[in-house]
Amino acid sequence: MILITYVPFYRLHEIEDYFIKNIEIIKPEYSMVYIDNIYSEKQINIVKKVINRDIEIVFGNWRSRGGTWLKILNDMHNYGKDIVVxxxxxxxxxxxxxxxxxxxxxxxxxxxxxEGSQHNITGWLRRSKYVGDINIDGEKYPIYMYRIKPRNTLELLLGKGSPFFIGPKQLVYISKPLDLEVLEKVEKAFNNxxxxxxxxxxxxxxLGVVLYLCNYEEIPWTIATHHYRHKDHATGYMKTSKIITAIAHIQFSNGLIKEFKRNYFRLYELKYLVSLFKNIIY
Known part of the structure; x- marks a missing residue:
């Protein structure tokens, strides 16, 4: 097994704060860190001074979490092992x-x-079904199955948030590489x-889009991490952010339409066109 985490350059300190603890808990065969927003040799030198442990480092300037994830999924084809991210x-x-x-x-x-289960469990359960518990050392861990895409057109258009969604994602385990052609096309769409x-x-x-295109319908999940949310996290209602987010989804869905020719992605585009106009007008 390979244990992986990913950070933008400005959150480099989290490797020492948290990732090292996860290495000690899992004891993986290999540990890797993908570091985004790297575009200077001086940055690489700083990273090497901060991370002076037996951890493989992958540098890049993908400029987004989604872009970093697509790089990880593509690289998995070269690893020959299951991964925990x-x-x-x-x-x-x-x-x-x-x-x-x-x-x-x-x-x-x-x-x-x-922490997420205490503050927002209802949001996760809305698209999940309970399938049972597992018992570990006398502690029960509930298992749910999260539905990656909406049940119907109405839910897609009127439901909250992105219609394609992997579900909780503090950790993702993937046992085998995902379809390379799908990854390449999604990356082209994302770069749109x-x-x-x-x-x-x-x-x-x-990730929800990738898994939908790889024919996954539900993803199992349980509750088993502690989240030390970073202080740069934005909260509250921000209309400008909603407008920009709608534009990003429109551009992404437009790229998906070009790459996959699926009508479902036209509905995805329509959802965010409506969101854009609503937030501009009101």
Whole structure:
């Protein structure tokens, strides 16, 4: 197994703060960090001074979480091993190795953080179904299946957030590489978005599109990380952000239409055209 995390350059400190702890919990064969927003040799020298451990570093300037994820998924074709990708500001439950021992029967599974389950569990359950519990050292961990896409056109157009979504994503386990042609086409569609607004589309949404195109319908998940949310996280209602996000989704869906010729993506585009006009007018 390969343990991976990914950070923009300005959150480099989270490797020492959190990722090292996850290495100690999992004890993977290899550990890797993908670092975004690297465009200078001086930055690389700084990184090497900060990360002076046995961790492989991949440098890039993908300029977004979604772009970084697409790089990870493409690179998986060269690794020949299953991967665990954890968000850089999370620390795993100490029982995670035993949880993984049970859940690894699935091609893919994800984890939600305890903090997220306390503050926003309803949002996750809206597209999930409960399928049972697993018992680890006397503690119960509920297992849910998250539906990647809406049930019907009405839900797609009127539902909250991106219609394609992987579900909770503090950790993602992937047992085998995903379809390379799908990844290449999604990357072309994603690059159709102006680079300055690509981060307005969540990596959960990008992964949801990829998995939908790889014929996944539901993704199992449970709750088993602690999330130490970084202080740069924006909160609250921001109309300008909603307008920019709608534009990013329109550009992404337009790219998907060109690459895959699926009517479902036309509905995706329509959803955000409506959102754009609504937020401009009101």
């Amino acid at each position: 954890i968000d850089s500001d999370n620390v795993l439950d100490a029982r995670y190795p035993k949880i993984h021992g049970i859940l690894k029967k699935y091609d893919i599974y994800t984890l939600l953080d305890y 978005i102006e680079y300055s607004i690509r981060n307005n589309i969540s990596d959960e949404a990008v």
